[in-house]
Amino acid sequence: MSYLDNIRTFVRVYELGSMSAAGRDLRISPAVTSSRISQLEEHLSVRLFQRTTRSLTPTEQGKAFYGGASEILAAVENAEAQVINITDNPRGSLYVAAPLGVGRRLIAPLVPGFISEYPQIKVRLRLTDRKVDLTTEGLDLAFFLGQPEDSDLRIRKIADVARILCASPAYVAARGNPASGDDLLAQGHECLNLRFPGATEFQWRLQTPEGPKRFPVTGRYESDDGDVLTDWALAGTGIALKPVFEVAAHVRAGRLVEVARRTPPVAIQMACLFTHRRRQDPKTRLFMEYVIARITQAVRDSTITDC
Numbered sequence: 001m002s003y004l005d006n007i008r009t010f011v012r013v014y015e016l017g018s019m020s021a022a023g024r025d026l027r028i029s030p031a032v033t034s035s036r037i038s039q040l041e042e043h044l045s046v047r048l049f050q051r052t053t054r055s056l057t058p059t060e061q062g063k064a065f066y067g068g069a070s071e072i073l074a075a076v077e078n079a080e081a082q083v084i085n086i087t088d089n090p091r092g093s094l095y096v097a098a099p100l101g102v103g104r105r106l107i108a109p110l111v112p113g114f115i116s117e118y119p120q121i122k123v124r125l126r127l128t129d130r131k132v133d134l135t136t137e138g139l140d141l142a143f144f145l146g147q148p149e150d151s152d153l154r155i156r157k158i159a160d161v162a163r164i165l166c167a168s169p170a171y172v173a174a175r176g177n178p179a180s181g182d183d184l185l186a187q188g189h190e191c192l193n194l195r196f197p198g199a200t201e202f203q204w205r206l207q208t209p210e211g212p213k214r215f216p217v218t219g220r221y222e223s224d225d226g227d228v229l230t231d232w233a234l235a236g237t238g239i240a241l242k243p244v245f246e247v248a249a250h251v252r253a254g255r256l257v258e259v260a261r262r263t264p265p266v267a268i269q270m271a272c273l274f275t276h277r278r279r280q281d282p283k284t285r286l287f288m289e290y291v292i293a294r295i296t297q298a299v300r301d302s303t304i305t306d307c
Contacts, residue, residue: 003043004076007069009036010048014058014066015138025124091120094283097134098143101226101246102270103127106295107143114290121283129194129224134275140284142273143291145243156272156288159296162244163265165204166256170236178239180262181206181215190238191217192229204241206263213263241265 012022013033023033041048048062058066098107103125111123126132132142134153145161167177171190178184181204184191193202202222203214221232230247233240234255240247250256272288 003040004072006036006040006043007072009033010040011066011069011073012138013037013049013056014062014069015136018056090118090282090286092283093122093124094141094287095124095126095137095139096141096143096287097126097128097132097137097139099129099145099226100127101243102143102145104227105245107291110291110294114287117290118286121287123287129226134273140274140281141288143270144273145268145270147269153273153275156274156292158270158272158292160267161270162267163241164244164247164251164258165206165239165241165260165265166247166251167233167239167259168236168255169257171233171238172257172259174236177257178260180260181208181213182263184217184239184260185215189219190221191219192232192238192240193217193219193222194226194229194241195222195224205266206260207266208263212266243268 009022009026009028012025013019016022016025019033019037020030023030026033028036037048044061044065046061046065047059048065050057050059096107104127108125108127111125115121115123126139132139134140134142143158165184175189176187178187178189183189184204191202191204202217202219204217205212205214219238221229221238223229223232226242226246229240230242230250232238233242233247234250239259247256251258272292274284274288
């Protein structure tokens with residue numbers, strides 16, 4: 001087994017915090033993963049991880065080695081990029097994250113076409129509505145909705161995404177159709193909320209005649225999965241704030257209807273996030289350009305009037 005493979009395995013174990021997760025990610029067995037770490041520790045004559053039956057924690061030596069090991073892998077990738085014709089023969093694994101709705105409806109359907117065009121690239125797509133950390137999770141690229149907090153990362157804006165407040169016909173029949181954000185609050189409507197880590201309150205930013213305004217909404221239902229909110233809205237439990245492209249089919253079919261039309265939600269930015277180093281990686285650049293070219297028009301064309 002090559003020393004570089006051992007280093008690559010160590011980096012994925014460190015980033016994912018689990019031998020089994022790293023093994024699945026690298027498509028090797030847990031036994032091989034453990035063996036590679038043991039070989040590396042034997043070579044370095046140090047313990048890189050403290051292991052128990054329930055946890056895996058990097059030692060101080062492991063933390064120190066991770067920085068250099070990551071630089072080694074980056075240097076190898078950059079060196080390969082110099083000698084590979086990136087238009088004909090790009091290769092390697094690409095780690096991409098996206099919100100559930102964006103990933104399922106816009107990005108995942110494009111992956112087979114991308115791999116068909118670049119068959120030696122392996123796309124590892126992770127879908128989650130939680131905030132991701134590109135550095136610690138070893139990601140090359142992350143798509144997102146909203147405004148990122150980390151100013152040290154590079155941002156490529158894709159489009160402004162229209163959003164809609166929607167509920168089922170059954171909910172509207174039972175509770176009424178609020179005309180505005182003020183009605184949402186005054187009439188005590190059940191608002192379905194997307195929970196982000198660290199969130200202490202929920203505010204919906206709506207467009208009023210006086211300009212954008214934040215409305216502190218409440219409700220008994222919340223989840224960190226946006227598709228769960230859609231399912232709850234379809235079940236008649238309350239009102240959801242959703243990107244139009246996620247619920248357009250339901251609205252067109254009459255399963256959901258728009259509410260509070262006088263104060264529609266302010267559009268939200270869709271963009272992708274990457275580090276400066278990752279932007280230089282041919283795989284990252286190719287995938288980003290491939291996806292953006294194909295979803296930009298679809299997102300821009302997805303408006304409330306289409307519904």
